[in-house]
Amino acid sequence: MIVSISGFGGALPWARRMIVEQRRWMTSEEFNEAFALSQFLPGPNVVNFSVVFGSRFGGVPGATIALAGLMGPPLIIVTILAVLYARYGDVEALGRILTGITAAATGLLIAVVAKMATPLFSKRWDWAPLIAIAAFIGVAIMQWPLPLVFLVLAPVSVACAWMTR
Amino acid sequence: MNDNPLIALAGYFALLSLFAVGGANAAIPEMHRIAVEVMHWMTDRQFADSFAISQVSPGPNIIIVTLIGYHVAGLAGAAVATAAMCGPTCVLAFLVARTWDRFKEARWRIAIQAGLVPVSLGLIAASAFVLARSADHNIYAAAITAITAIVGFATRINPLWIFAAGGVLGLSGWL
Numbered sequence: 001m002i003v004s005i006s007g008f009g010g011a012l013p014w015a016r017r018m019i020v021e022q023r024r025w026m027t028s029e030e031f032n033e034a035f036a037l038s039q040f041l042p043g044p045n046v047v048n049f050s051v052v053f054g055s056r057f058g059g060v061p062g063a064t065i066a067l068a069g070l071m072g073p074p075l076i077i078v079t080i081l082a083v084l085y086a087r088y089g090d091v092e093a094l095g096r097i098l099t100g101i102t103a104a105a106t107g108l109l110i111a112v113v114a115k116m117a118t119p120l121f122s123k124r125w126d127w128a129p130l131i132a133i134a135a136f137i138g139v140a141i142m143q144w145p146l147p148l149v150f151l152v153l154a155p156v157s158v159a160c161a162w163m164t165r
Numbered sequence: 166m167n168d169n170p171l172i173a174l175a176g177y178f179a180l181l182s183l184f185a186v187g188g189a190n191a192a193i194p195e196m197h198r199i200a201v202e203v204m205h206w207m208t209d210r211q212f213a214d215s216f217a218i219s220q221v222s223p224g225p226n227i228i229i230v231t232l233i234g235y236h237v238a239g240l241a242g243a244a245v246a247t248a249a250m251c252g253p254t255c256v257l258a259f260l261v262a263r264t265w266d267r268f269k270e271a272r273w274r275i276a277i278q279a280g281l282v283p284v285s286l287g288l289i290a291a292s293a294f295v296l297a298r299s300a301d302h303n304i305y306a307a308a309i310t311a312i313t314a315i316v317g318f319a320t321r322i323n324p325l326w327i328f329a330a331g332g333v334l335g336l337s338g339w340l
Contacts, residue, residue, distance in 0.1 A: 034262075041258050042183050042186050042254055043250070043258075055263070063259050074223050075247065078219070081218050081232070101328050102296060103301060103310045103335070104328055106313075108317040109292055109296065110297075120286060131284060136290045140290070145198070146288070150186070158279075
């Protein structure tokens with residue numbers, strides 16, 4: 001049953017439609033719960049989600065199959081792309097196309113940031129925006145290693161969240 | 166720093182996977198720092214290209230590590246980088262999934278969850294900054310970034326259309 005996860009790696013709305021609405025493997029609440037958990041964990045969210053989802057159904061084998069179903073086909077495709085890029089990466093037209101895509105994808109990332117920031121910054125002035133700005137400056141401007149920035153900021157941020165509740 | 170690129174790939178990505186709160190998009194600056202600036206595995210341009218490819222290919226965006234791994238050490242590099250990026254976090258996800266329900270209402274869990282949101286926001290903003298610096302070498306590329314940011318924020322258009330438009334504009338030779 002989990003093999004049918006294959007096709008839609010990456011697109012969570014599709015995953016939701018299939019798991020909740022078509023196959024009824026999970027209720028809507030169970031899905032949200034599993035999704036919240038996979039966002040809370042470090043690392044790729046979709047990968048985490050497949051492990052959480054798979055383990056609910058079949059323990060270690062379930063998680064392994066779900067992960068393989070999620071990652072298998074995309075890995076084959078991206079490996080082919082990697083081989084093609086290694087061979088044709090210097091072709092000027094391809095380079096121009098990829099530059100255009102990167103410019104557009106960067107814009108979409110800024111849109112994601114704006115959407116995430118809206119609820120965080122619209123509240124009265126508090127600690128959350130300061131943490132976000134500090135993380136940005138540390139990683140983007142100062143170019144400090146991520147583990148260092150994380151180990152300094154995450155405890156402070158969690159402590160602030162603890163106190164304000 | 167390390168003679169064997171496979172060991173370096175495994176070490177860096179395994180470590181990174183445990184600090185990437187907010188997923189692949191939060192991990193971009195650190196990947197860029199390691200691959201381009203510390204290890205000199207690839208140029209800025211090659212990194213930006215890999216990002217573009219990972220965005221348009223199906224599957225999780227974290228698949229950019231497969232591309233970096235392949236670039237560094239061929240098929241073995243691709244396999245090692247992907248396994249290192251997914252392995253530790255998968256084990257963690259599996260273990261936490263079993264105990265999660267017990268702590269669902271715990272105050273410390275809610276505080277951790279709320280506390281990590283601003284950190285990942287800052288990291289994703291840093292990703293956008295690093296990518297913009299790699300891709301937006303002239304006013305036209307910067308304009309595409311600005312326009313897609315507005316379109317992406319204001320509409321729910323399928324990203325593939327935006328990527329297609331960006332690719333066509335890129336091909337047209339403006340960028």
